[in-house]
Amino acid sequence: MSDTRPSTPHGLFSWLGQLVLYGLFALAIGVFSQWPPYHPLGAEQALIKLSVSHVGKPIGECRKLSQAELDKLPPNMRFPEQCPRERAPLTMRVELDGKSVLDRVVPPTGLSKDGASSIYERLAVPAGNHHLEVSLNDDVRPGAQTYTRSADVTLAPGQVLVVDFDANQGAIVLQ
Amino acid sequence: MWRALERGFDAAFGAACNPLRHLGAIGFLAIWLLLASGVLLYAVYDTSVAGAWRSVTALETWPLASGRLLRGVHRYATDVLVVVIALHIVREWLHRHERGVRRFHWLTGVPTVAFAAISAVGGFWLAWDRLGQYSALASAEWLDAVPLLGAPFARNFLALDAVSDRLFSLFIFIHIGVSLLLLFGLWFHLQRLSRAAVMPPRSLALGVSLLLLVLALVAPVLSQPPAAALTEPVALDWFVLWLHPLTDASTRGVTWALVAGAMALLVLAPFLPQPARPAVAVVDPANCSGCERCFDDCPYAAITMVPHPQPRVGRLLAQVDPDLCVACGICAGACPSSTPFRGVETLVSGIDMPQLTVDALRRRLRQDVATSTAREPLVIFTCDHGASASAALSEDTSVLGLICAGQLPPSFIEYALRDGAAGVVVATCRDGGCEFRLGERWTAERLAGRREPRLRARMPRERLERVQAGPGDEAALAAAVARLRERVRTLSIPSN
Ligand code: HEM
Ligand code: SF4
Ligand code: SF4
Numbered sequence A: 001m002s003d004t005r006p007s008t009p010h011g012l013f014s015w016l017g018q019l020v021l022y023g024l025f026a027l028a029i030g031v032f033s034q035w036p037p038y039h040p041l042g043a044e045q046a047l048i049k050l051s052v053s054h055v056g057k058p059i060g061e062c063r064k065l066s067q068a069e070l071d072k073l074p075p076n077m078r079f080p081e082q083c084p085r086e087r088a089p090l091t092m093r094v095e096l097d098g099k100s101v102l103d104r105v106v107p108p109t110g111l112s113k114d115g116a117s118s119i120y121e122r123l124a125v126p127a128g129n130h131h132l133e134v135s136l137n138d139d140v141r142p143g144a145q146t147y148t149r150s151a152d153v154t155l156a157p158g159q160v161l162v163v164d165f166d167a168n169q170g171a172i173v174l175q
Numbered sequence B: 001m002w003r004a005l006e007r008g009f010d011a012a013f014g015a016a017c018n019p020l021r022h023l024g025a026i027g028f029l030a031i032w033l034l035l036a037s038g039v040l041l042y043a044v045y046d047t048s049v050a051g052a053w054r055s056v057t058a059l060e061t062w063p064l065a066s067g068r069l070l071r072g073v074h075r076y077a078t079d080v081l082v083v084v085i086a087l088h089i090v091r092e093w094l095h096r097h098e099r100g101v102r103r104f105h106w107l108t109g110v111p112t113v114a115f116a117a118i119s120a121v122g123g124f125w126l127a128w129d130r131l132g133q134y135s136a137l138a139s140a141e142w143l144d145a146v147p148l149l150g151a152p153f154a155r156n157f158l159a160l161d162a163v164s165d166r167l168f169s170l171f172i173f174i175h176i177g178v179s180l181l182l183l184f185g186l187w188f189h190l191q192r193l194s195r196a197a198v199m200p201p202r203s204l205a206l207g208v209s210l211l212l213l214v215l216a217l218v219a220p221v222l223s224q225p226p227a228a229a230l231t232e233p234v235a236l237d238w239f240v241l242w243l244h245p246l247t248d249a250s251t252r253g254v255t256w257a258l259v260a261g262a263m264a265l266l267v268l269a270p271f272l273p274q275p276a277r278p279a280v281a282v283v284d285p286a287n288c289s290g291c292e293r294c295f296d297d298c299p300y301a302a303i304t305m306v307p308h309p310q311p312r313v314g315r316l317l318a319q320v321d322p323d324l325c326v327a328c329g330i331c332a333g334a335c336p337s338s339t340p341f342r343g344v345e346t347l348v349s350g351i352d353m354p355q356l357t358v359d360a361l362r363r364r365l366r367q368d369v370a371t372s373t374a375r376e377p378l379v380i381f382t383c384d385h386g387a388s389a390s391a392a393l394s395e396d397t398s399v400l401g402l403i404c405a406g407q408l409p410p411s412f413i414e415y416a417l418r419d420g421a422a423g424v425v426v427a428t429c430r431d432g433g434c435e436f437r438l439g440e441r442w443t444a445e446r447l448a449g450r451r452e453p454r455l456r457a458r459m460p461r462e463r464l465e466r467v468q469a470g471p472g473d474e475a476a477l478a479a480a481v482a483r484l485r486e487r488v489r490t491l492s493i494p495s496n
Helices: A011-032 A067-072 B002-013 B023-044 B049-061 B063-094 B100-127 B130-144 B165-189 B202-218 B243-249 B252-271 B293-297 B330-334 B358-371 B411-418 B439-447 B474-492
Strands: A045-054 A090-096 A099-106 A117-126 A128-137 A146-155 A160-166 A171-174 B303-307 B316-320 B378-383 B397-402 B423-428 B464-468
Touching (some): A011 B063, A090 A117, A117 B130, A128 A160, A146 A171, B023 B049, B023 B063, B023 B165, B023 B202, B049 B063, B049 B100, B049 B165, B063 B100, B063 B202, B100 B252, B130 B252, B243 B252, B293 B303, B293 B330, B330 B439, B358 B378, B423 B439, B423 B474, B439 B464, B464 B474
Parallel strands (some): A045 A160, B378 B397, B378 B423, B423 B464
Antiparallel strands (some): A045 A117, A090 A128, A128 A146
């Protein structure tokens, strides 16, 4: 019986070929596992991230129940005050250098509309000086307050400015 | 084109160790190396915001570059895994292995792509350098495109003080937990295959391991500065993290569509219209002695041995599961009752293929040899998936095509010679190139007398030519026929 075609490598040529193929593979792996470097932003750009997640105010005033009304309720549900569960939507407006870049109304999440409203946006802007106007409203009741913040910022290339809302301080924060 | 590539690699590696025919096994090797290096890395990893970067960076200071080797092997094995998974999918797809019975292997492969990708990306977060932070934030923003939770994920990464130790426990869970899912998925993937290769041949395993070690030393994997300023340029691993730049360059919608579309395509491919499935192997209880040879040789674990209904014949009986049978005929080649020397009018084997029974094969062989006018007729057994014998056709040749070379009971070779053939060629695919995984291997072992049913030692070997001729190797097959013809001619010259 005779067999053709050796199934193991034969001769110098094969060994060289194997070396070359291993080498090429190693080169490809070694190179593309770190090169070319990636610039997430252009060289002269900065990033403004609008990132707010906040639970709005209840949509209505709480109401005191009269004694007659309370008597009608089962004993374990007799709370003297009744508040609406639904929350106000979040309205956020952002102006950059006098131009509107965001104007959005976000409804509350959750089945009973009592969850947080979230906004998350990336704005790539040229590095340098900018004027930022941010306003945020979380209340639909009459006479409600709108939070505002206006600031002149200088953004270095590659810098990331985060615009957030701190509910405890009741203030729009830039960091 | 793939075939040309595979043959080029054959020239260098030898057919038996061609990496392109061992992609799945190389993937497993990468996974074993990832597991081993991963256990060690985990032992020294500090699961905290403050300590993560420091504990990973400290690897560089280990003596004898051991930490560098450890980290390098872990990273580069990941890159190798990504590449071989991609090639494995391409190869299986080019071989139309999403179809028929292999739908199972295809579909169980699909989730492993997702598991491998998630685990690989998650690994970068653990180092918590600039790259890790960039990737974590980019992944979170990408996931936020589909609002699952009330608050965006990405908020967890925006301010440095927002990142908590708990987050690192989540990273660990993703990286290690999903790797375990990958292993579990792969266990499924290899069900219904017998003797699945979870380790490449030794020389290939050595080569790949060596390659990883050299890479780890020559191109050390180093941490970038600790996570801080958010948008410095980063040295990106393009094999694993390509989705981030692609998303930055387009939109999250585009890359979501791309990923979802690719996954959908993979899942749907097996359900596209396809040719009807060929008839599966059929057992004839009266001729099955329960010897278990077919059970041993079936590459798709389609045969089970059950109690024989006629204990007079044998204690066990082979049973074919039609849902698992790919209709390769290798079992018919294994069955002792497939021998053509049996004196029955109609040859019925213990296990046989309805589309090409051993009886039909014997009839064709008899007829071809009987009607041949050549002085020294040659019989060529070929495989329908291998090289076509058209280039070797001539007056003295008779070609008998088989579903797989493994379908040939070795006794047919002797039978052909006894019946008047002057020589026999058996063509198999190249090592590791069998369409049905193991046919070429079993044929070689049977003909060499190392596996049942063996080719009898008394058979005149000089009248047999075995050739590895896969699809496209027509010239090699023709050359083998010519060689045999020449040899047979010298044999028949009286020696005095
Ligand atoms: C981590 C990823 C994967 C690994 C490590 C892997 C490994 C393997 C191994 C070891 C085999 C058996 C090969 C043999 O012994 O003949 C195999 C077979 C197979 N794989 Fe994968 N696989 C992976 C992913 C996939 C994917 C994503 C697909 C397709 C979508 C796929 C499709 C197939 C098919 C169709 C077979 C059957 C081949 C045959 O019947 O000859 N695999 N895989
Ligand atoms: S034809 Fe192939 S897959 Fe089917 S039972 Fe026989 S050996 Fe197994
Ligand atoms: S090889 Fe033939 S005799 Fe042996 S178990 Fe299988 S079918 Fe029965």
